[in-house]
Amino acid sequence: MRRGSNSFDFPLIVENITKQYGDFTAVQNLSFQVEKGEIYGFLGQNGAGKTSTLRMIMDIVPQTAGTLTVLGSPSPRKVRKRIGYLPEERGLYRKMRAYEAITHFAQLKGVSARKAKQRAHALLEEFGLGAFAKSKIEALSKGMAQKVQLLSTVAHEPELLILDEPFSGLDPVNQQVLEDMILELRNQGRTIIFSTHVMEHAERLCDRFLMLRKGQKVFEGTLAEAQSTDEPVLILETPDDPLPLLNMPEITDIIAQDKGQYALVVAPMANKQEILRACLQQNIRVEFFGEATPSLHDIFFRLAGADTQTGESR
Amino acid sequence: MRTLFLIIAHEYRKYVFTRGFLLFLLILPAAMGLGLVAGFVNEKASPIRPFIVLDQDGRYEKAIDAALKRSRLEQEITAWDAYTAVHVENLSGNLSPLKPPFRADLVTRERKEAWVKTGGLEAANAAAAPYLRPGASEMPPIRPRFIRVPTPLNDASTSHWPVSGVGPLLPYLNGEKDLEGSEAALFAVVVIPENFTADTPVQFWTNNLVDQELMRFIERSLSQSVRSAAYAQEGVAMARITDIEALSVTAEPYKADGDGALVGTADLAETYIPLILAYALLLMITTVGGMLLTSTIEEKSNKIIEVLLSSVSATQLMVGKLVGLAFVGMTIPALLLSLGFAGLFLAGGSQLTDALYTVLFSSPLIPLFFFYFVVGYLLFASIYLAVGAMSNSIQDAQSFVGPLTILLVLPVPFLQLVIQDPNGLIAKIFTWIPLYTPYAVMMRISADPPLWEIMGATLLLLCVVAYVVTTMGRIYRNGVLSSGGAPTLQQARSLARKQ
Numbered sequence: 001m002r003r004g005s006n007s008f009d010f011p012l013i014v015e016n017i018t019k020q021y022g023d024f025t026a027v028q029n030l031s032f033q034v035e036k037g038e039i040y041g042f043l044g045q046n047g048a049g050k051t052s053t054l055r056m057i058m059d060i061v062p063q064t065a066g067t068l069t070v071l072g073s074p075s076p077r078k079v080r081k082r083i084g085y086l087p088e089e090r091g092l093y094r095k096m097r098a099y100e101a102i103t104h105f106a107q108l109k110g111v112s113a114r115k116a117k118q119r120a121h122a123l124l125e126e127f128g129l130g131a132f133a134k135s136k137i138e139a140l141s142k143g144m145a146q147k148v149q150l151l152s153t154v155a156h157e158p159e160l161l162i163l164d165e166p167f168s169g170l171d172p173v174n175q176q177v178l179e180d181m182i183l184e185l186r187n188q189g190r191t192i193i194f195s196t197h198v199m200e201h202a203e204r205l206c207d208r209f210l211m212l213r214k215g216q217k218v219f220e221g222t223l224a225e226a227q228s229t230d231e232p233v234l235i236l237e238t239p240d241d242p243l244p245l246l247n248m249p250e251i252t253d254i255i256a257q258d259k260g261q262y263a264l265v266v267a268p269m270a271n272k273q274e275i276l277r278a279c280l281q282q283n284i285r286v287e288f289f290g291e292a293t294p295s296l297h298d299i300f301f302r303l304a305g306a307d308t309q310t311g312e313s314r
Numbered sequence: 315m316r317t318l319f320l321i322i323a324h325e326y327r328k329y330v331f332t333r334g335f336l337l338f339l340l341i342l343p344a345a346m347g348l349g350l351v352a353g354f355v356n357e358k359a360s361p362i363r364p365f366i367v368l369d370q371d372g373r374y375e376k377a378i379d380a381a382l383k384r385s386r387l388e389q390e391i392t393a394w395d396a397y398t399a400v401h402v403e404n405l406s407g408n409l410s411p412l413k414p415p416f417r418a419d420l421v422t423r424e425r426k427e428a429w430v431k432t433g434g435l436e437a438a439n440a441a442a443a444p445y446l447r448p449g450a451s452e453m454p455p456i457r458p459r460f461i462r463v464p465t466p467l468n469d470a471s472t473s474h475w476p477v478s479g480v481g482p483l484l485p486y487l488n489g490e491k492d493l494e495g496s497e498a499a500l501f502a503v504v505v506i507p508e509n510f511t512a513d514t515p516v517q518f519w520t521n522n523l524v525d526q527e528l529m530r531f532i533e534r535s536l537s538q539s540v541r542s543a544a545y546a547q548e549g550v551a552m553a554r555i556t557d558i559e560a561l562s563v564t565a566e567p568y569k570a571d572g573d574g575a576l577v578g579t580a581d582l583a584e585t586y587i588p589l590i591l592a593y594a595l596l597l598m599i600t601t602v603g604g605m606l607l608t609s610t611i612e613e614k615s616n617k618i619i620e621v622l623l624s625s626v627s628a629t630q631l632m633v634g635k636l637v638g639l640a641f642v643g644m645t646i647p648a649l650l651l652s653l654g655f656a657g658l659f660l661a662g663g664s665q666l667t668d669a670l671y672t673v674l675f676s677s678p679l680i681p682l683f684f685f686y687f688v689v690g691y692l693l694f695a696s697i698y699l700a701v702g703a704m705s706n707s708i709q710d711a712q713s714f715v716g717p718l719t720i721l722l723v724l725p726v727p728f729l730q731l732v733i734q735d736p737n738g739l740i741a742k743i744f745t746w747i748p749l750y751t752p753y754a755v756m757m758r759i760s761a762d763p764p765l766w767e768i769m770g771a772t773l774l775l776l777c778v779v780a781y782v783v784t785t786m787g788r789i790y791r792n793g794v795l796s797s798g799g800a801p802t803l804q805q806a807r808s809l810a811r812k813q
Contacts, residue, residue, distance in 0.1 A: 060623045060795065077627065085624035091617035095328075107320055108625035149621075 011160045011191045017066030019052045026052040028215045041206035042195035049215035050195040081110040084158035088165040094138040102152040109156035123151045143174040163194035199297040211304040218303045230294045234264040237288035325638025363501040364463045368479045371510040381535035401450035411445040512540045580669035585760045592756035602643035603695045610702025628791040686752035693779045700789035704801030736761030745771045748778040
């Protein structure tokens with residue numbers, strides 16, 4: 001834990017939590033903290049422990065061990081009304097009208113009936129659903145219903161938002177709308193935690209990430225920090241055979257890619273100028289030479305997506 | 315507390331402020347109205363059964379006519395008593411303003427004779443006229459059920475027994491020919507053979523084998539006639555026979571624990587209303603329990619449950635649902651009782667309304683009804699709630715709900731025994747089985763069961779309810795986020811053990 005961390009700067013502090021279902025350990029000894037006003041990504045394969053962790057934060061399931069401090073309270077139940085939670089398994093009462101659904105959930109979070117209704121109408125207007133305010137949920141498209149669901153999560157103006165797989169089931173247009181919504185909420189000063197399998201969303205939105213694998217933390221930090229943990233890779237484009245370069249001690253591997261492109265896996269402190277010079281000396285024509293930046297997708301596969309050959313079928 | 319109230323209000327609104335519920339509320343009085351209309355229609359439109367008697371013996375036609383006359387008189391006096399109970403205003407102290415033979419009473423030989431002597435229905439209507447409720451009209455003459463009609467055949471063919479007599483009448487029985495001057499088709503032909511005795515059967519020709527009322531009437535009339543003939547053969551004078559046959563003994567019911575007065579409408583209301591309420595209790599508890607099950611499964615299958623649990627605890631959700639649906643269940647009887655109260659208040663004054671008012675609103679029956687509704691509902695509904703929490707669809711829940719429903723209706727074949735002997739062994743056994751305590755107590759209440767028995771059984775019921783609600787609450791809390799197929803007993807046991 002960071003030295004001097006407090007509930008004002010860190011709306012969520014998780015210390016050594018473990019969750020067991022019978023003999024199965026879903027989350028093991030997990031610690032992390034979320035800074036105020038940041039978008040914090042929860043990344044991991046299915047079954048990595050993301051939903052269990054989020055449910056423990058919401059006090060929907062109790063942790064087997066460890067402590068949680070949410071918005072300064074050791075009991076998440078006491079601050080429930082200051083948190084907005086969008087679970088992975090979500091739905092609304094089908095017979096309710098859109099504005100009623102938002103009003104109902106805002107009221108459950110402590111907003112007065114009058115104010116909740118006002119906010120419901122204002123939010124629906126703001127997000128382009130004003131015309132559907134009185135439509136029943138069962139009459140809305142899936143995308144519209146998802147939007148209503150998200151609006152009902154934020155209608156009570158929570159300080160901390162926890163979104164479990166918020167993009168699942170949305171088409172690309174609505175995914176973009178949701179991304180914009182999340183950024184807008186962050187700009188309003190809210191702290192947002194969301195879990196996803198879609199690395200592009202995480203890469204675009206998150207300030208920091210937590211990667212989980214089999215219930216354990218494998219990485220926590222920024223994208224740059226994640227990239228720095230990867231082995232450096234240089235990209236060489238040449239019509240010639242680059243294999244003679246393997247004689248250099250700095251180069252540990254050469255992986256052929258598309259159309260005369262090769263990834264040179266190099267030692268951490270390797271001198272790029274020396275490698276370029278060696279190419280020229282060995283008559284390897286250079287059409288492109290540069291450093292490869294690993295994507296979050298690559299990092300995820302390396303850190304959290306272990307056993308990819310066998311994948312999730314295990 | 316506010317959150318709990320919101321859940322209760324939500325559950326209540328979800329069911330009560332719907333078109334279906336309002337329709338249901340309208341259907342109930344409409345069904346009751348329809349029942350009254352059906353009774354009225356039945357009375358007004360019950361089929362008239364014209365019949366022909368081929369009395370080849372020659373002694374029994376008149377006997378049947380006399381029996382028809384007697385029966386009609388009894389019918390008229392009974393209908394009059396029912397009419398005065400509703401339309402005639404009582405004096406203070408619930409006394410009838412009418413004098414015998416027009417005052418409601420048992421239909422005895424003396425009363426029948428006095429009825430005819432004083433002028434029958436016409437005189438009765440005149441006597442009741444000053445005491446009729448506003449808007450009530452006088453009682454019209456009753457419609458005869460059976461009418462003996464003369465044979466439409468004038469030739470001698472009817473006098474030959476058997477086929478030659480009935481054969482020409484068959485087209486009338488089969489609807490091929492109509493009886494002249496009769497609105498209804500010929501219903502039956504009764505053939506009384508020559509030298510008829512008690513050992514000789516009478517032929518009853520008809521196409522309607524369902525309605526045997528007329529056949530039974532003919533049997534009774536002829537039996538009486540044959541008996542009279544037997545007396546006469548023994549040398550008893552005909553006048554004496556008539557007197558002897560008119561003798562009848564009447565037993566007048568007195569309630570042993572009553573005030574020594576003859577059993578009246580109030581006593582009957584006191585006996586039957588608790589039975590009706592016990593049936594209503596069973597109906598309400600199963601109906602509202604079913605609503606709770608559907609609501610819980612809906613929240614699970616529509617994936618609302620986790621959203622809800624982020625705002626309220628599982629216990630709050632459970633309590634909110636139980637209380638909300640209990641109010642839904644109480645809304646129907648509360649509304650009907652309010653309407654009944656207003657109706658009885660406005661139409662008060664008659665024996666019947668006064669009796670109903672006393673039984674319903676001046677006794678602990680209604681508070682008891684609501685008390686046992688709440689307790690019985692908690693027992694049944696909390697089990698449904700736990701089953702709903704473990705199921706993802708109604709099909710999943712069937713494996714538990716089916717046996718539970720069977721268990722609940724299991725005592726139905728024994729109900730008659732409880733009604734006949736409210737303080738008997740069967741009644742006592744059901745009283746002490748907590749699942750059946752509410753219904754058994756309601757059914758026995760008018761028979762004044764021992765207080766210690768009712769208190770003891772109710773205390774046991776309360777303890778069982780507390781245990782079941784706690785255990786089912788644990789299953790609900792631990793199982794409401796579960797997924798998978800149909801719930802099993804093992805799963806229920808394991809969820810109940812978790813804290």
